[in-house]
Amino acid sequence: MDALNTVESLLAGFPVVVxxxxxxxxxxxFGHVNNTVxxxxxxxxxxxxGQRIGLHDLLADRQIGPILASTACDFRRPVNxxxxxxxxxxxxxxxxxxxxxxxxIVSQEQQAVVAxxxxxxxxxxxxxxxxxxxxxxxxxxxxxxxxxxx
Amino acid sequence: MDALNTVESLLAGFPVVVxxxxxxxxxxxFGHVNNTVxxxxxxxxxxxxGQRIGLHDLLADRQIGPILASTACDFRRPVNxxxxxxxxxxxxxxxxxxxxxxxxIVSQEQQAVVAxxxxxxxxxxxxxxxxxxxxxxxxxxxxxxxxxxx
Amino acid sequence: MDALNTVESLLAGFPVVVxxxxxxxxxxxFGHVNNTVxxxxxxxxxxxxGQRIGLHDLLADRQIGPILASTACDFRRPVNxxxxxxxxxxxxxxxxxxxxxxxxIVSQEQQAVVAxxxxxxxxxxxxxxxxxxxxxxxxxxxxxxxxxxx
Amino acid sequence: MDALNTVESLLAGFPVVVxxxxxxxxxxxFGHVNNTVxxxxxxxxxxxxGQRIGLHDLLADRQIGPILASTACDFRRPVNxxxxxxxxxxxxxxxxxxxxxxxxIVSQEQQAVVAxxxxxxxxxxxxxxxxxxxxxxxxxxxxxxxxxxx
Numbered sequence: 263m264d265a266l267n268t269v270e271s272l273l274a275g276f277p278v279v280v281x282x283x284x285x286x287x288x289x290x291x292f293g294h295v296n297n298t299v300x301x302x303x304x305x306x307x308x309x310x311x312g313q314r315i316g317l318h319d320l321l322a323d324r325q326i327g328p329i330l331a332s333t334a335c336d337f338r339r340p341v342n343x344x345x346x347x348x349x350x351x352x353x354x355x356x357x358x359x360x361x362x363x364x365x366x367i368v369s370q371e372q373q374a375v376v377a378x379x380x381x382x383x384x385x386x387x388x389x390x391x392x393x394x395x396x397x398x399x400x401x402x403x404x405x406x407x408x409x410x411x412x
Numbered sequence: 413m414d415a416l417n418t419v420e421s422l423l424a425g426f427p428v429v430v431x432x433x434x435x436x437x438x439x440x441x442f443g444h445v446n447n448t449v450x451x452x453x454x455x456x457x458x459x460x461x462g463q464r465i466g467l468h469d470l471l472a473d474r475q476i477g478p479i480l481a482s483t484a485c486d487f488r489r490p491v492n493x494x495x496x497x498x499x500x501x502x503x504x505x506x507x508x509x510x511x512x513x514x515x516x517i518v519s520q521e522q523q524a525v526v527a528x529x530x531x532x533x534x535x536x537x538x539x540x541x542x543x544x545x546x547x548x549x550x551x552x553x554x555x556x557x558x559x560x561x562x
Numbered sequence: 563m564d565a566l567n568t569v570e571s572l573l574a575g576f577p578v579v580v581x582x583x584x585x586x587x588x589x590x591x592f593g594h595v596n597n598t599v600x601x602x603x604x605x606x607x608x609x610x611x612g613q614r615i616g617l618h619d620l621l622a623d624r625q626i627g628p629i630l631a632s633t634a635c636d637f638r639r640p641v642n643x644x645x646x647x648x649x650x651x652x653x654x655x656x657x658x659x660x661x662x663x664x665x666x667i668v669s670q671e672q673q674a675v676v677a678x679x680x681x682x683x684x685x686x687x688x689x690x691x692x693x694x695x696x697x698x699x700x701x702x703x704x705x706x707x708x709x710x711x712x
Numbered sequence: 713m714d715a716l717n718t719v720e721s722l723l724a725g726f727p728v729v730v731x732x733x734x735x736x737x738x739x740x741x742f743g744h745v746n747n748t749v750x751x752x753x754x755x756x757x758x759x760x761x762g763q764r765i766g767l768h769d770l771l772a773d774r775q776i777g778p779i780l781a782s783t784a785c786d787f788r789r790p791v792n793x794x795x796x797x798x799x800x801x802x803x804x805x806x807x808x809x810x811x812x813x814x815x816x817i818v819s820q821e822q823q824a825v826v827a828x829x830x831x832x833x834x835x836x837x838x839x840x841x842x843x844x845x846x847x848x849x850x851x852x853x854x855x856x857x858x859x860x861x862x
Binding site for chain 3 (some may be wrong): 417430431433435436437443453455456459463493496
C-alpha cells in the first residue's frame, strides 16, 4: 500500500479532506509545528466542509453565520517540516442550533495520525443576536454528505 | 470599581497572569480575533507559569522538557481590536508525569471573561523517549505558587 | 539613563510608538523571532498612526480606505523571548494619493534598534476602484502630529 | 493556454517554485490575505531554494547558517480565499557573504502576478560571530540551478 493509500485509509469515514503543506515557519523554537497551526488546519477543514454543504452560500444574504463555540485538540505526535498534512472532517452531531465536528490530522511523511480534534459551531443570527436553528437544507446537505441521518 | 480591579477580580485564584495587547492583525475576515490567537495567548500563559516554577531552568541542562498533550478552549465572546487581554493560569492537577492547567481569558475593554481553556502538558525525557515523572522541586514550586498541596 | 529612557531616545522623532510584548510563540525553529512577526509589529504601528490622524474615522463612511502598496524591513539584530518591543512610526512623505512611513523597532532587553522598516500606503476609493487623493484633514492631522509641513 | 500553463509562463526564469493553498484564516479584517502571509510564503520559497542547493545539508554540521538581513514586497493585487499561490524564486546576485533573491508570487485564481519581493540572506558563522564567505559548492550549485555564472 503506497503512502497516499495509507493516508486515505487513515481518513476513511471523513467525507471532506483538506491537504496543506507544512511550511518551515510553522515550526516554533522547539523545532516542531506549533500548536496554533493545528487549529489553523482544523479551521481550514471546517471552512471546506461548510462550502461543501452550502453553509456559506445559503447564509450569505441573511444576517446568519457560523460562530466557533469551542474547539479542542489531542496532540499524538510532533510534526516537522517538510511534510504534507491531510485533515479529515466529519459531523458527528447536529444540535438544534449547532454542529459538532470531529477532525483527524494525518502526516504524509509519518503515515500516521498526528492529532485528533473536535469543535462545536453555532449558527448565529446576528440581526436577532441569538443562535438560529440549523436550516433544513443545511441539515439535508450534511446527511447526504455523511450518508446517514442525524 | 475601576477597570483593572474588575479584571483582577475576574482572575482571582489564578496565580500567574500575562497581559497582551490585541493587534489589529489578530482579527480574521469575520472581523473578530481569530481562534488560533487565543491558543497563542494560552501558550504564552503556560510559558510564563513554567518560568515562575523554574520548569525551564531546571530542565534546560537535561534532555527533559514539556510537551503539549492536549488543549481546549470555550469561546464566550468575540474579541475585537483595540483591546488588552489578560490571561490567568493555574494548575489544577499534578499527575505522575503531567500537569493540567486551567486558563481564563479576560478582555479589558469588555470587562468580561471572553474564553476559558484547559491544557495538559507532559514532562518528556527526550533521551529515553518517554514521559518523565514531574520533578519534586517543580511540584514544590507549584504548591508554593498555588498555596495548596496536590 | 534607565532602560525606558534609552528606548525613548532611540525613538526620538517618531511621534507614534506602539509597545508589544514578544510572545514565546513568535520564535521560529532558529530560536529567534520570525521575520513575519516584525511585519505584524509594523502593521500595528501603521494602524495606531492611522487612528491618531483620524484616518479610519474619516474614511469609515465612505468607500475609501488604506491599502498597503509595499513594505520592507532591514533586520539588524535577532530578537528573542522574553522581551518587549517598541515600534516608532513617522510619515516621511505625503504623495498625492499615498503616505510613506518610516518605522524603527527597538528592543527593551537589548536597548538597541533591532530593525528599520518602510512602507507605502495608498488611499483607495473602492467604489471608483482607483487611488484617491489624501484628504485635506488627514494631511493637516499628519502635519500637526509631525510638527512640520510636507 | 490553461491555468497552470499561464502560471508557468508567469514564473519562467524562476528555477524553484513552491505552491501553497490560501487558507481562510490567512485573511485579515479587510477580507484579503494579510501582508505577513506573503512574507511567510517568500520564506517558504527561500527554504525550498536552500534545500535545492544543499545549503542546509552543507552547513548543518558546522556552526554556519543563513540569516535574513532584509526583505521587501510590492503588493500588486489583493489575494482572497480560496486560491492557490505559486511562489517563484531565483538568485540574482551572489555577494562575498550574501545571496540576493528575487521572488514572484502568482495567483492561480487570478492568473496574475499578485506580488514581487526581494530579500538578502547572509551566510553567518555563529562560532566566529561574523559573516562567512559563500562556500564554493553552494556557489556552484546556484550556478548550475540558475544556468549562468555570477
